[in-house]
Amino acid sequence: MKQPFKFHNLVVAVILFLTCIGNYPISEDSKLENNCRQLETGQEGFIQLVNDSEPGEPLIIYGKIIDSKTRQPVKGVTLFLYQTDSTGVYTNAGPDEQARISGTVSTNASGCFKIKTILPGDYPGQKNSRHLHYIINAKGYQEIKSILFFKGFTTENIAGQGPLIVLDIQKDKAGTWSGSTDFYMDAIDK
Numbered sequence: 001m002k003q004p005f006k007f008h009n010l011v012v013a014v015i016l017f018l019t020c021i022g023n024y025p026i027s028e029d030s031k032l033e034n035n036c037r038q039l040e041t042g043q044e045g046f047i048q049l050v051n052d053s054e055p056g057e058p059l060i061i062y063g064k065i066i067d068s069k070t071r072q073p074v075k076g077v078t079l080f081l082y083q084t085d086s087t088g089v090y091t092n093a094g095p096d097e098q099a100r101i102s103g104t105v106s107t108n109a110s111g112c113f114k115i116k117t118i119l120p121g122d123y124p125g126q127k128n129s130r131h132l133h134y135i136i137n138a139k140g141y142q143e144i145k146s147i148l149f150f151k152g153f154t155t156e157n158i159a160g161q162g163p164l165i166v167l168d169i170q171k172d173k174a175g176t177w178s179g180s181t182d183f184y185m186d187a188i189d190k
Contacts (some may be wrong), residue, residue: 022053036062036112036180045108049081049101049117056118056177057088061148061167063126064111065136067075077185080104081115083131088121096133119177121148129154141185148181 039046039062050056065077081100084090090099107113120130130153136144151168169179 012085035108035110036064036114039108039112039114043108044106045110045112046114047079047081047105047116048105049083049103049115054085054101054118056121056169058173059117059119059169060114060176060180061117061132061169062112062114062178063181063183064183065107065113065138065183066111067141068186073107074141075107075109075111076136076186077107077113077136077141078104079107079115080135080137081117082133083117083120086121087122088123088128112118119153122169126189127155136183136185138185141187144183144185150177 020175036045041048059080065074065079066072067074081104082090082097082099084099085101090096090101092100101117105113106113115132117132120132122128122130129149131150132148134146134148147164148167149164151166154166165181167179167181169177171177
Protein backbone atom coordinates (compact mmCIF):
# COMPACT_ATOMS: atom_id res chain seq x y z
CA MET A 1 0.00 0.00 0.00
CA LYS A 2 1.34 3.39 -0.99
CA GLN A 3 1.50 6.10 1.68
CA PRO A 4 0.07 9.37 0.29
CA PHE A 5 1.89 11.52 2.82
CA LYS A 6 5.38 10.52 3.94
CA PHE A 7 7.01 11.52 7.20
CA HIS A 8 9.68 13.70 5.51
CA ASN A 9 6.87 15.73 3.85
CA LEU A 10 5.46 16.43 7.32
CA VAL A 11 8.88 17.57 8.55
CA VAL A 12 9.25 19.94 5.58
CA ALA A 13 5.75 21.34 6.20
CA VAL A 14 6.52 21.98 9.89
CA ILE A 15 9.84 23.67 9.06
CA LEU A 16 8.13 25.91 6.49
CA PHE A 17 5.41 26.81 8.98
CA LEU A 18 7.91 27.68 11.71
CA THR A 19 9.99 29.84 9.40
CA CYS A 20 6.91 31.71 8.15
CA ILE A 21 5.55 32.83 11.52
CA GLY A 22 6.97 35.84 13.30
CA ASN A 23 7.22 39.58 12.95
CA TYR A 24 7.17 40.75 9.38
CA PRO A 25 6.74 44.21 7.88
CA ILE A 26 3.24 45.50 7.15
CA SER A 27 2.18 44.64 3.61
CA GLU A 28 2.49 47.29 0.91
CA ASP A 29 -1.31 47.30 0.46
CA SER A 30 -1.79 48.11 4.13
CA LYS A 31 0.85 50.85 3.96
CA LEU A 32 -0.88 52.39 0.94
CA GLU A 33 -4.29 52.34 2.63
CA ASN A 34 -2.85 54.04 5.71
CA ASN A 35 -0.97 56.48 3.49
CA CYS A 36 -4.22 57.44 1.74
CA ARG A 37 -6.11 57.88 5.00
CA GLN A 38 -3.28 59.97 6.47
CA LEU A 39 -3.12 62.57 3.68
CA GLU A 40 -3.51 66.15 4.93
CA THR A 41 -3.86 69.66 3.57
CA GLY A 42 -0.89 70.62 1.39
CA GLN A 43 0.08 67.05 0.52
CA GLU A 44 -0.17 65.67 -3.01
CA GLY A 45 -3.35 63.62 -3.35
CA PHE A 46 -5.40 65.71 -0.88
CA ILE A 47 -8.22 68.07 -1.84
CA GLN A 48 -10.65 70.04 0.29
CA LEU A 49 -13.67 70.93 -1.84
CA VAL A 50 -15.35 73.12 0.81
CA ASN A 51 -14.16 75.37 3.57
CA ASP A 52 -14.91 74.50 7.17
CA SER A 53 -17.79 77.00 7.33
CA GLU A 54 -19.75 75.28 4.50
CA PRO A 55 -23.14 74.09 5.83
CA GLY A 56 -23.58 70.33 5.80
CA GLU A 57 -22.27 67.12 7.27
CA PRO A 58 -18.51 66.61 6.76
CA LEU A 59 -17.53 63.77 4.42
CA ILE A 60 -14.10 62.23 3.79
CA ILE A 61 -13.42 59.80 0.94
CA TYR A 62 -10.03 58.22 0.41
CA GLY A 63 -8.57 55.47 -1.72
CA LYS A 64 -6.26 54.53 -4.56
CA ILE A 65 -6.26 54.50 -8.33
CA ILE A 66 -5.09 51.08 -9.51
CA ASP A 67 -4.15 49.63 -12.90
CA SER A 68 -6.80 46.97 -13.53
CA LYS A 69 -4.33 44.59 -15.19
CA THR A 70 -1.17 44.94 -13.08
CA ARG A 71 -3.01 45.74 -9.82
CA GLN A 72 -0.36 48.42 -9.18
CA PRO A 73 -1.15 51.98 -8.04
CA VAL A 74 -1.20 54.66 -10.74
CA LYS A 75 0.47 57.95 -9.81
CA GLY A 76 -0.32 61.33 -11.27
CA VAL A 77 -3.95 60.53 -12.07
CA THR A 78 -6.35 63.50 -12.07
CA LEU A 79 -9.76 63.26 -10.45
CA PHE A 80 -12.23 66.02 -11.33
CA LEU A 81 -15.08 66.08 -8.80
CA TYR A 82 -18.31 68.04 -8.52
CA GLN A 83 -21.39 67.83 -6.35
CA THR A 84 -24.36 69.69 -4.93
CA ASP A 85 -24.23 71.66 -1.71
CA SER A 86 -26.20 70.51 1.34
CA THR A 87 -29.39 72.04 -0.13
CA GLY A 88 -29.05 70.02 -3.36
CA VAL A 89 -27.96 72.88 -5.63
CA TYR A 90 -24.96 72.61 -7.99
CA THR A 91 -24.71 76.25 -9.00
CA ASN A 92 -26.93 79.24 -9.57
CA ALA A 93 -26.11 79.36 -13.30
CA GLY A 94 -24.35 77.19 -15.86
CA PRO A 95 -23.92 73.45 -16.34
CA ASP A 96 -23.58 71.06 -13.42
CA GLU A 97 -19.88 70.52 -14.23
CA GLN A 98 -19.38 74.15 -13.19
CA ALA A 99 -20.78 73.39 -9.74
CA ARG A 100 -19.79 75.67 -6.91
CA ILE A 101 -18.42 72.64 -5.04
CA SER A 102 -15.87 71.16 -7.43
CA GLY A 103 -12.18 70.63 -7.86
CA THR A 104 -9.38 68.57 -9.31
CA VAL A 105 -6.82 66.53 -7.40
CA SER A 106 -3.86 64.46 -8.60
CA THR A 107 -2.96 61.18 -6.94
CA ASN A 108 0.35 60.96 -5.11
CA ALA A 109 3.25 58.61 -5.88
CA SER A 110 1.36 55.76 -4.15
CA GLY A 111 -1.78 56.34 -6.25
CA CYS A 112 -3.59 57.76 -3.21
CA PHE A 113 -6.24 60.45 -2.98
CA LYS A 114 -8.25 61.94 -0.12
CA ILE A 115 -11.29 64.17 -0.58
CA LYS A 116 -12.64 66.37 2.18
CA THR A 117 -16.11 67.74 1.42
CA ILE A 118 -19.69 67.59 2.69
CA LEU A 119 -22.41 65.02 2.13
CA PRO A 120 -24.28 66.23 -0.97
CA GLY A 121 -27.94 67.18 -0.47
CA ASP A 122 -31.09 65.97 -2.19
CA TYR A 123 -32.17 68.03 -5.20
CA PRO A 124 -34.61 70.78 -4.13
CA GLY A 125 -38.18 69.48 -3.79
CA GLN A 126 -37.33 65.82 -4.42
CA LYS A 127 -35.76 62.81 -2.78
CA ASN A 128 -32.86 61.52 -4.85
CA SER A 129 -29.75 59.44 -4.40
CA ARG A 130 -27.10 61.71 -2.96
CA HIS A 131 -23.98 61.51 -5.06
CA LEU A 132 -20.66 62.93 -6.18
CA HIS A 133 -19.69 63.07 -9.88
CA TYR A 134 -16.16 62.15 -10.90
CA ILE A 135 -14.03 62.08 -14.03
CA ILE A 136 -10.71 60.24 -13.78
CA ASN A 137 -7.91 60.72 -16.32
CA ALA A 138 -4.38 59.39 -16.65
CA LYS A 139 -1.98 59.29 -19.59
CA GLY A 140 -2.21 55.90 -21.28
CA TYR A 141 -5.53 54.96 -19.62
CA GLN A 142 -9.18 55.09 -20.59
CA GLU A 143 -11.14 57.94 -18.99
CA ILE A 144 -13.61 56.99 -16.26
CA LYS A 145 -16.69 59.18 -15.89
CA SER A 146 -19.34 58.16 -13.40
CA ILE A 147 -21.12 58.85 -10.13
CA LEU A 148 -20.27 57.83 -6.57
CA PHE A 149 -23.36 57.11 -4.46
CA PHE A 150 -23.53 56.65 -0.69
CA LYS A 151 -25.04 53.63 1.05
CA GLY A 152 -28.00 54.69 3.16
CA PHE A 153 -28.62 57.70 0.91
CA THR A 154 -29.78 55.96 -2.27
CA THR A 155 -33.18 55.56 -3.90
CA GLU A 156 -34.44 53.37 -6.74
CA ASN A 157 -33.42 56.04 -9.26
CA ILE A 158 -29.81 54.82 -9.48
CA ALA A 159 -30.63 51.85 -11.73
CA GLY A 160 -29.30 52.14 -15.27
CA GLN A 161 -26.89 55.02 -14.60
CA GLY A 162 -23.83 53.18 -15.93
CA PRO A 163 -20.83 52.03 -13.95
CA LEU A 164 -21.25 53.23 -10.42
CA ILE A 165 -20.06 52.67 -6.90
CA VAL A 166 -22.26 52.73 -3.82
CA LEU A 167 -19.80 53.65 -1.09
CA ASP A 168 -20.39 52.37 2.43
CA ILE A 169 -19.79 55.41 4.63
CA GLN A 170 -19.71 55.44 8.42
CA LYS A 171 -20.30 58.37 10.78
CA ASP A 172 -17.78 58.86 13.59
CA LYS A 173 -18.41 60.36 17.04
CA ALA A 174 -17.45 63.82 15.77
CA GLY A 175 -20.17 63.64 13.09
CA THR A 176 -17.90 63.12 10.06
CA TRP A 177 -18.91 60.59 7.44
CA SER A 178 -16.05 58.63 5.84
CA GLY A 179 -15.45 55.77 3.45
CA SER A 180 -12.82 54.25 1.22
CA THR A 181 -12.91 53.10 -2.38
CA ASP A 182 -10.41 52.18 -5.05
CA PHE A 183 -10.86 52.92 -8.74
CA TYR A 184 -9.49 50.55 -11.37
CA MET A 185 -8.26 51.99 -14.67
CA ASP A 186 -7.88 50.14 -17.96
CA ALA A 187 -4.80 50.88 -20.05
CA ILE A 188 -5.37 51.97 -23.63
CA ASP A 189 -4.33 49.20 -26.00
CA LYS A 190 -1.74 50.34 -28.50
